[in-house]
Every structure is written in structure tokens, then in C-alpha cells.
């Protein structure tokens with residue numbers, strides 16, 4: 001993202017709109033500037049403000065005269081009066097910031113499978129997590145915090161040592177150079193994004209170990225993480241494996257969502273295997 005320095009009049013309206021606190025007004029120059037390291041290319045400043053196309057020289061003159069006469073000339077708080085924001089063409093590795101942080105821009109050409117994931121929301125038809133298995137979502141970052149890929153790699157590398165399976169359709173897995181070690185592409189490690197989700201699966205007896213690992217790594221990295229766990233209910237619709245385990249481990253949890261299994265199963269390979277083992 002760029003702020004056209006010839007247009008900006010330093011009104012400061014855009015400072016509060018940036019979720020990463022990346023915009024500041026340089027009092028010496030009376031222009032807004034973007035901290036490139038903090039900016040995650042989310043596009044909020046570009047799209048989130050109304051724009052006017054006032055002449056910058058005119059606005060600066062009026063502001064100076066107003067200041068001299070001890071009153072203020074300020075545009076409406078949600079307006080960039082001179083339309084100073086410009087979205088520049090990005091290339092990898094910086095482009096990865098936009099892919100993961102801007103919900104509007106699509107980048108099919110990169111080969112990266114989106115920024116989001118179905119997680120286990122469709123497990124009733126995808127059968128990604130089977131009986132006696134546990135699916136995990138480990139979410140990194142929040143507005144105002146963000147996350148660097150090097151911090152995500154710290155988690156994926158550590159998890160890879162603990163008998164887990166990375167979800168193949170997840171965008172972070174797609175950026176791995178080696179799913180056995182959890183290594184991510186070296187060129188993106190210094191890039192910062194708004195948030196990301198790592199998805200893994202384990203056998204039920206590994207839950208305690210995995211939650212311990214996530215908690216330990218969370219202490220070492222400079223971001224926030226949130227963990228979701230899920231499993232497949234038995235034929236009566238009850239969870240008699242994961243819930244008691246979490247209770248024993250002292251977690252205070254609630255059942256967030258139950259899929260009823262009314263959809264058409266999309267994972268026919270797993271469905272056929274399940275039918276075979278039931279016979």
C-alpha cells in the first residue's frame with residue numbers, strides 16, 4: 001500500500017483505520033506514512049475510507065490559514081480528502097501478505113489455495129476426522145497483533161515432531177517445503193500477515209501432548225494463538241472420547257457446533273473404507 005506524498009495533507013484521518021497501527025503522520029513533513037514492516041496489505045485504508053478529490057495545495061493552504069487564525073479545518077473523520085491511497089502491484093514474497101490479509105483480492109495465479117479453509121465444519125460429508133481421531137485448528141494473529149510466517153513455522157516445526165498429520169488442503173500446508181519437518185518456504189518467513197490457521201489431525205491418545213506443545217510454543221512466539229479441537233460423534237450423536245479427555249485435562253470447554261450429517265458424503269474413498277470395516 002502507498003500513500004501518495006504529493007496528495008496527502010497530513011489530516012491524520014487514516015491513522016485510526018489501520019488494524020495494524022501501521023500509519024503515522026510525520027509531524028516534520030505533515031504527511032502520513034506507512035510502516036512497511038507493520039503493514040499486512042489488508043486494503044482497509046484503501047477501501048474503508050470515503051475519498052474526496054480536493055486539490056492538495058488548496059487544502060494545505062486552507063489548513064495553514066485556519067491554524068493561523070486559531071480554528072481548525074478538518075475533513076469528515078472517515079474521509080481521505082485528497083484520495084491519497086494507492087494500491088501498488090505486489091510480487092512474491094510481499095504478495096503473500098495480501099493473499100492472507102485482504103478478504104477481497106483473489107490470487108488464483110499464485111497456486112496458493114486461498115487464505116481460508118473449511119476446517120472441520122464440513123466433516124459430516126468430508127470425513128476428514130474419523131472415529132478416535134481429533135482435528136485441531138490453531139489460529140494465529142488478530143487485528144493489532146498479526147503474525148509472521150517465521151512464528152507459524154516455529155509451531156509447525158515443533159508439531160511435526162509429535163506424530164501429527166498436516167491437513168493437505170490447508171493454505172499453510174500448501175506453503176510447506178517439507179510436511180515431515182513443517183518447514184515453510186524460506187522466502188516468506190519475514191512476511192507479516194493479519195491471521196492464519198494451521199490444521200492438523202492426530203489419534204485421540206495424542207491430545208494432551210499436542211495441547212501441551214501448542215501451549216509451550218505459544219510462549220515463545222510474539223503473537224496470540226487460539227486452538228479449536230473436534231472429533232466425530234458416535235452413532236448416538238455423543239462424544240464419549242474427546243470431551244471426557246478434555247475434562248480430565250482441566251479444560252473449560254463447551255460444545256460449539258454439531259454437524260448432523262444430512263449432506264451428501266463427498267469423500268467416497270473414506271466412505272467405502274468405513275462401510276468395508278463395518279461389514
Ligand code: SF4
Pocket residue numbers: 003007008009010011012013014015025031032079080081082083084085
Ligand atoms: S486521510 Fe488522506 S490526506 Fe489525511 S493523512 Fe491520511 S492519506 Fe493523508
Ligand code: SF4
Pocket residue numbers: 001017018019020021022023034038039040041042043044045046
Ligand atoms: S493496507 Fe492494511 S495494514 Fe497496510 S496500511 Fe492499509 S490498513 Fe494498514
